Amino acid sequence: MSSDSPPVRRLADWDHDRLARLAEEHGTPLYVLDVDRVAANYRRFAAAFPDAHVMYAAKAHTGRAVLSGLLEAGADIECAAAGELQRAIDAGADPNTLQYTAVNPPGGDLDYAVDLADEHPGLTITGGAEDTFDRLEDRGYDGRVAIRINPGIGTGHHEKVATGKDAKFGIPYDEVPALADDLRDRFDLVGLHAHAGSGVLREDLDDHCRAIAKVAELAREVGDSDLEFVDFGGGFGVPYREETEPLDMQAVGERVREAVGDLSARIKLEPGRYVVADAELILTTVNTVKETPATTVVGVDASLATLIRPAMFDSYHPIRNVSAPDRDPHPVSIGGPCCTSADVFATDRPIARPERTDLLAIGNAGAYGYELANQFHSQPRPAEVAIEDGDERVVRRRETMADVVRVEDEAGE
Template sequence: MNGFDYRGNELFVENVPVKKIVESMGSPVYIYSEKALRDSLSAYQEAFSGHRTIIAYAMKANGNLKILSLLGKMGAGADVVSGGELFRARTAGIPVEKIVFAGVGKTDVEMREALDAGILMFNIESSMELERLSRVAVSMGKTAPVALRVNPDVDPKTHPYISTGLKKSKFGIPMDQALEEYKKAARLPGIRIVGIHQHIGSQLTEISPFRDAFDRMVAFARLLKENGIGVSWMDLGGGLGIRYDNEKPPTPKEISHEILSRMKGLDAGVILEPGRSIVGNAGMLVTRVQYLKETAVKMFYIADAGMNDLIRPSLYGAFHDLWPVEKRSGKGRKGDLVGPVCETGDFLVQDRELPPVEPGDLLAVMSAGAYGFAMASNYNARPRPAEILVSGDRFSVIRARETYQDLIRGEGIV
């Protein structure tokens, strides 16, 4: 993994030994590589360099302010899905003219905030939302720039919980209603049509669903044009997968080829919303093994990180590779790496051959940069871990470990 490697038996992030970070910051701890972050954004920027393009980083994957600011300074915009994300993106200095706002449940307040900010466009997910946005914009004496999120009914061949472009999904406007909705949008006083949007799912590892979706979107853009509705942006969403295990997802270059070869004659800029493929393999979660416990049927390795820190294994049965921070000799054993949370579903690894491990050892749960900290919770009153960014020979705290006081902030005993 770019930025994460062994020197001898010791795991390093760039030039810093992981053990050194944990000695001063404790565990569990998220550690990111600045180089890996920069390289993954650059790969997109280079792939689309000949075309008017905004890489609107899907910050739901990891909304840490420092990461946002680093990506923003490199030229990224942001795909936001709530008022809170808009606030974070702006606080991190992402320019509003590179911010797009998606999500099925935008409230009046969120609409007003985004209109006040002057974002690039709203990605509208239903007919009612379109009408409401028009009313809100008119009440503010503004027109809202919009794209309609069109649901192309393409199977992304990924986990059902992260498939978003199927007919049965709650996202977007069905393809067969989209032209009528665009015509309606063109009539609404508070709406200005600027784009088309789609996003079919996450952790896509094959090129064919992208191809199908791009074909449908481009055909739809041409249909709109024939109906006198031009768009200046094609927002083709995110979803490019990463290698967790032995997947071989397409590269941004391959995606750009598929997109740009279809865009001829459309005269529109491209917006992409990658999240996971920017941060996923730029981060890991390091945990310390507390106890070993053998039962008649299973070997449990009990760690200080659990589903509250990284929920992907519990939620999706997701695979994360496990690397020892210091390699030991000897033979590993099959078992579960579980957390301290009071749920049977609290595991990071299940029924897998683990490296040789003793109590007190540190293990790195790899590929945890996306939907890791972002989905962490305080369940069981567990403070969320620190986040550390390694840049060459240095490391810095980009989010302090939460304290017990953080756990009760805002509460009171009346």
């Protein structure tokens, strides 16, 4: 896929015959990942910010196929946990290029990061609490650090992702200058970091750019000429709803540069969702169609254990009948096999009328899809198939019931 690929990929753009064949070969529910689309999304984003250092925020999707594909495309990796650091290294990342953004880090995570930095001093550790820096010093660490700032402005698609105004994230804005002076005596202070929120679209850009401008102004107050970078995070969204237009990233790049203004330090950005969301979907099979006075209930074999975002964030995901996309649309409520009313993907949504055994596709599942998959109701997690350069391969096998109970069985050995 070329770097001038469309800025959004809708469900209708996927090859339905191929999807049907993959479902037949590998069963459902099934994650289908387009690695070429991941790389194309990254290149489009990087082209909009030619002077910035663009890293991929691994928490959106840590699959090895995604990480290795992005590394090949030239991306560096930003990690929010020790496990993500390890997965980035396993995918081929040079530890000296990694950035670890610690949020209330467990002791084991800090131990891992400090040990890693002992061997790879290019690693950068970002702290969002004075306590974190004290804990690093207690471990004998005096290497590269960045301060995570709380700009007091949150943006994004849901209050649970508006991190820029959540006290959990970052040092209060007014406390940063004094902390920076202190840290310069104890560590190699190389940057500032902030993240306003996630899922930012056109209506959120004004607030997002206000947060960026506020962080840039603080960087100048702290002394940006003495900093290597100022990291403005990611958060740029994708259109989950069919009627929503995608961001014009070239225009967004201009807005961001205007908000930053003159800055001696290099701009750093960390897209996550933007890179992977529309590069993956979930295939699921209809097993039940039930007419009720209130609605037509369509039961599928995917569930909130497969994709928890609708239950967690009330998120909208497009759904398409792959088996019969041209049937007349009919309002249906689509849900999975979990014994909770939260296990619903759509309510009274017009879909080409599903019938039992039809194959449905749930779109925009690449960001925080498999990452949040779980084993609720003792459901094994699904397989994941990657498409790259025309080839297909299983990159995560389907779990079995033996996988679900393995840690209990091993504990009893």
